[in-house]
Amino acid sequence: MDIGKRLQDLRKAHGLSQRELAARAGLTNGTVSLIEQNKTSPSVASLKSLLDAIPMSIAEFFATIEEAEPTKYFYTxxxxxxxxxxxxxxxxxxxxxxxxxxxxxxxxxxxxxxxxxxxxxxxxxxxxxxxxxxxxxxxxxxxxxxxxxxxxxxxxxxxxxxxxxxxxxxxxxxxxxxxxxxxx
CATH class of the missing domain: 2.60.120.10 (Jelly Rolls)
Known part of the structure; x- marks a missing residue:
């Protein structure tokens, strides 16, 4: 998964600039920019702060929508x-x-x-x-x-x-x- 692209798409879908998202998350604009360009990987806490500002859970961020598939009970x-x-x-x-x-x-x-x-x-x-x-x-x-x-x-x-x-x-x-x- 392209973390930076996913974050950028979510930010834009919610009508937020990098600066607005950074301010809401308590991070710098530069940090958001580097994450979106995949030049740095966010810590768990930083990603959680960014997603809370949207708002979205980490689980939702990484979820793949596969509703057409049958119910799955077992995982390798x-x-x-x-x-x-x-x-x-x-x-x-x-x-x-x-x-x-x-x-x-x-x-x-x-x-x-x-x-x-x-x-x-x-x-x-x-x-x-x-x-x-x-x-x-x-x-x-x-x-x-x-x-x-x-x-x-x-x-x-x-x-x-x-x-x-x-x-x-x-x-x-x-x-x-x-x-x-x-x-x-």
């Missing part, structure tokens, strides 16, 4: 949708099961390499989210609480609370998570 590993368009050694991978825009539940397979995080800005969105760490460890910030969770431990919180995920460990961290409704 290569049928998940990557919704964290980053690259590099510390890029977060958020792989979504199915098309969350057609369900009331969003399931993600998340991978955080060492030193990876969701971005310096804390995330907020409507709904609740929960997850279980299956490998490694992750530092989770929710409101004013910070906790390092290890394999087998989990979290559950109101997603309207500011939150952030950061791998401060030396090995990759993997989380299976859920968000309802799918507003992320």
């Amino acid at each position: 590993v290569d049928e998940f949708t990557e919704i964290a368009p980053q690259s590099g050694q510390t890029a977060v991978s958020l792989r979504q099961l199915g098309n969350a825009s057609s369900h009331t539940l969003q399931i993600l397979d998340e991978t955080y390499p060492p030193d990876a995080d969701t971005g310096p800005e804390l995330l907020t969105h409507a709904g609740e989210e929960a997850g279980i760490v299956t490998e490694g460890e992750i530092e989770v910030t929710v409101g004013d609480q910070i906790r390092v969770l290890r394999a087998g431990e989990g979290y559950l919180f109101d997603s309207r609370l500011p939150h952030r995920f950061r791998n401060t460990g030396k090995t990759p961290c993997r989380i299976i998570s859920a968000c309802t409704p799918p507003t992320f």
